[in-house]
Amino acid sequence: MKKNKNIVLMSLMLLAFLSCNDNDFLDVNPSKETTEQALSNPTAATELVNAVYNKFLNWNESSFAWNGVSSMTSDDADKGSDPGDTGGDKDLMDALTFTTTSLSFNEVWEANYQGIARANQALKFLPDLAIDETLKKRLIGESKFLRAMFYFRLGQMFGGVPLIKNVPDIQNQEDINAANIRVTRKEIYEFVIADLTEAAADLPTQYGSADLGRATKGAALALLAKVNMYNLEDPDRWQKVKDLTTQVMGLGYDLTTNYEDIWKESGENNIESIFEIQARGETPNKGVEGYFVTQGARGAGGWGWGFNTPTQDLADAYEPNDARRDATIIFRGETLWDGLLVPNTVSNPMYNQKAYVSKTAETFNGNDWDSNKNIRILRFAEVLLMNAEAAIEVGGDAATPLNRVRNRAGLGNAPVVDKAAVWKERRVELAFEHDRYFDLVRQGRAGVVLRAHGKNFVDGKHELFPIPQTQIDLSGGLLTQNPGY
Template sequence: MKRIYISLFILAGLFSGCSDDFLDVDQTDKIPVDVEYLNTDSKATELVTSIYNQFLSWDMSSFGWNGVTSIISDDADKGSDPGDTGADKDVLDALTYNASTPSFESVWKANYAGINRCNQALTYLPQLDKVTPALRNRLIGEAKFMRAFMYFTLVKGYGAVPIVDRLANIPLTPEDKEMQLTRRPVSDVYTFIEKDLAEAAELLPEKSTYSGNDKQRVSKGSAYALLAKVNLYLKNWQAVIDNCDKVTGYTLVADYSSQFKLEGEFGSESIFEINGVGSPTSDQKLGIGNYSVSQAPRGAGGWGWGFNTPTQGLANAYEPGDVRKNATIIFRGSVLYDGTIVPSTVTNPMYNYKAYSSDFSNLEFTDTNLRYLRYAEVLLMKAEALNELGQTSAAVPFLNQVRHRANLGDTPAVSQADVRTAIWKERRVELAFEHDRWFDIVRTGQAQAAMAADGKTFVVGKHELWPIPTFFIRESVGYSTQNPGGY
């Protein structure tokens, strides 16, 4: 997918800096937008492609994101050398972080920068009367999906957050300032997300209609799958089932490991996947900034920084014969699928295989994709919802579909409580290192026990939500306050 940056748009100072006057944008910075420049199919498409490209940034998808979703959980350790803190990965791992921990700030800013790109697209696309109407509608649907996805990330992590649903004026009006600095109730954020996704689902095509590079773009199935996941968090079980049933045209791939390799990208199981390759021109770079190298084996014979390493608890969670274990974990002394030898001299005993890339031409920007929604999760979401509604016998076959692909037999679980535990465990081993584990253990109430088993202290009433970054709290005096827990 071509990486483009629209120079016409100014971010309007939206959380763009940490200084006390970050809201004071000089009037000369307001550059008029030439709508006619965008009024072609190709330019309109590039406008929305710039939203996808936000996911290629270091702050959006790399070091800090791994820290707050993976290293923080019981699936991963900081890794690396004991003395290398990774800026803040040590305190994330130990759950001793605070509101000034940098990764929380970078994730906040990156998502709001992405939301700003969505708002730019949603402002100008309706004005482009020379763009093919069907394409324009599809692009609006893509922008709404992306905005919903970013708000889902924010509300899962931080709880109540500002709903910035339009471009701000420059200079900012009092209404703009209130919009940007007022944390809205969690229920309002979820309502906003559901509205965006419902509208996106109406506008987006089925995945089967895409061809060529367009296969990388979100589809109707993407919107329904994310709606199902949103309702999973809200415990709206029937809505989970209804939306899962609308995710059609997808199948599990036969070989679990294949979907994390170059040849398996955007396959039959892929519902929302970020392409890790931009256009390899002289002034453009490839891939998600340092995503692969930051997680690659470290030390003698290694080729990376060695962060975000699997815990022994995760390794032990796989049943004997589960093919997902060796597709998820790189073991010291093993040989990888492309013949690469992981010498016994590397620092850590295990590494994240899903972040591995065979392309070593540029270690900073490798070709690894990010998989955010897969059909396997749709099956597990439907199983969980059916079980929670007391339809346990109907839930088990969906759980078993996922198990069978992993070379496992039927679940031995029978009762509702045992099936619930089995589904939660299946989510852990199926989706490991796909940025779900922390949110899963929090939403299901497992966090305190899971982190205790990992030797960490999860404080109930505090750690369910990330701290709101210090810079925002400082700027939002009179509008917003910090999350509970003494941050």
């Protein structure tokens, strides 16, 4: 059993040092240097942190499996593609008939722990490097922000998971236990909250063009508000959400005038953006692996695999004249903003427009796999909606932030301002941004909503996803399974 437990630990340690050009934190290449040589490099500190950012470009972190787990499970998305193409297990994600051996869960588990390992490596070495103290604090803050994001995703999906706080020592029994034994989700969220609180204290509010896209104070505060919103065991969470979102609202962010422009290349890192996964459509490409081509229209005249397609229920959820409907959904037979006609010969009636890359009006060098588009992770619109929901819970002005979001979409003020109104706005504003399933669980209505949609949601089971059986086996049985699996 000890041999199996050590396999988990060793897999977390087999991460080579990564290096990159200090002027472009996406240029990450494997280093052939020893640890000592790498750390003596003048750019070593920045390179350590760049390697953590780079993890978000990987297939297993931000692409096919993540879409399956966070989107196709919800009432916003169908599996899509052709009926006979399961995508490995995406049909099971769609129907909520997945099992402990479904591939997507093991992929996202491994991906997030790989990211955590990179962050822990950076946090191990950064304190001892002879660099400017302000830069050192900033890089430590960035690493803690990114580690928090990995752990937050794990907590949302699986509940309690192993909490690995540092680079493990394979000879240390405490480290072996940490890699193989789950702590509670409450403990995970408390760790995430501590990381984000410390990060927010040391991160700048903005960067120059060379560092555009790195984590800021606003990103740390916005993610901290979101984690608190999901921290259901904290009775004071809503006051914290309100206070944190109010801080972010004072940092100079604003809504993009035209909602559709957010998702264009020209809308990247704009005034609404709080944090994005950065991609480059240059040669060689440094994009999010497969994110866009897997969701592109399938069939004759299409440009992709056709997975993760909008449901009719989502299309019907938009009010008349809501600009977000056409900006979120590609309809078969329509002409897109760049003049491309989506022919009636494509396989599915609808596709995700937030994952569309124009080959004529945006940077495109022929590489569909590592494309140029950023993925939006945190936006000011969500901060406004969190602020509105918190105001409803603890008192205050919920109408103003809620109506700012609605008015930007071309709608009038909400006729009723209550939780149901905010929840509806979250759905149509944030569709395909990986929140819907987790929102329904947080709101306590996942079973009612998803069963009405025809999904096999079992109360007391599907609020959490199964711990991958592969990971339980590697732990020698020390990792315990979630209820119902």
